Amino acid sequence: MWMxxxxxxxxxxxxxxxxxxxxxxxxxxxxxxxxxxxPATGYKVSALTGCRAMVKLQCVGSQVPEAxxxxxxxxxxxxxxxxxxxxxxxxxxxxxxxxxxxxxxKEVLPGCRKEVMKLTAASVPEVxxxxxxxxxxxxxxxxxxxxxPDT
Numbered sequence: 241m242w243m244x245x246x247x248x249x250x251x252x253x254x255x256x257x258x259x260x261x262x263x264x265x266x267x268x269x270x271x272x273x274x275x276x277x278x279p280a281t282g283y284k285v286s287a288l289t290g291c292r293a294m295v296k297l298q299c300v301g302s303q304v305p306e307a308x309x310x311x312x313x314x315x316x317x318x319x320x321x322x323x324x325x326x327x328x329x330x331x332x333x334x335x336x337x338x339x340x341x342x343x344x345x346k347e348v349l350p351g352c353r354k355e356v357m358k359l360t361a362a363s364v365p366e367v368x369x370x371x372x373x374x375x376x377x378x379x380x381x382x383x384x385x386x387x388x389p390d391t
Contacts, residue, residue: 276321276323276324277321277323277324277327277328283324285324285327285328285331286315286318286319286324286328286332287332287335288312288315288316288328288329288332289311289315290308290309290310290311290312290313290314290315291312291315291316291329291332291361291364292332292335292336293308293311293312294308294309294312294364295332295333295336295357295360295361295364296336296349296352296357298360299348299349299351299352299353299356299357299360300349300350300351300352301351309367309368312364312368313367313368313369313370316328316329316364316365316368316370317368317370322370322371322372322373323373325365325370325372325383326365326372326383329361329362329364329365329383330361330383332361333357333358333361336348336357337354342354361383362382362383363381363382363383364383365381365382365383366381366382
């Protein structure tokens with residue numbers, strides 16, 4: 241008798257849990273604190289024009305003027321939800337690639353390899369000392385999403 245009770249109890253639990261998971265989107269790849277950063281929910285992605293200039297200059301080995309660095313860091317800090325900062329950097333990097341017509345080639349700009357630009361963009365929060373969430377505990381201050389904008 242108790243086996244039947246346990247069986248029906250577990251079955252009821254599974255039914256309720258499955259219904260809740262579907263209702264609240266637990267299977268969604270876009271659930272969690274970063275889901276607030278989704279443009280489909282009305283979030284406005286920051287253009288990060290200062291960071292765009294800084295990343296291009298650093299990538300080709302040029303000195304970054306203090307004003308450009310300051311603008312980039314301020315624009316990044318102005319993103320209120322720190323979960324959105326890496327996503328916005330990733331979006332900025334994709335728009336740079338699109339602007340420059342970069343495909344699978346190695347050079348983004350003369351003297352600037354794509355891998356270098358990715359890593360430069362990914363390290364912007366560390367350079368600016370702007371906090372980003374680090375749920376994995378790996379490499380604090382580096383945006384994995386910016387380094388791999390296609391993921």
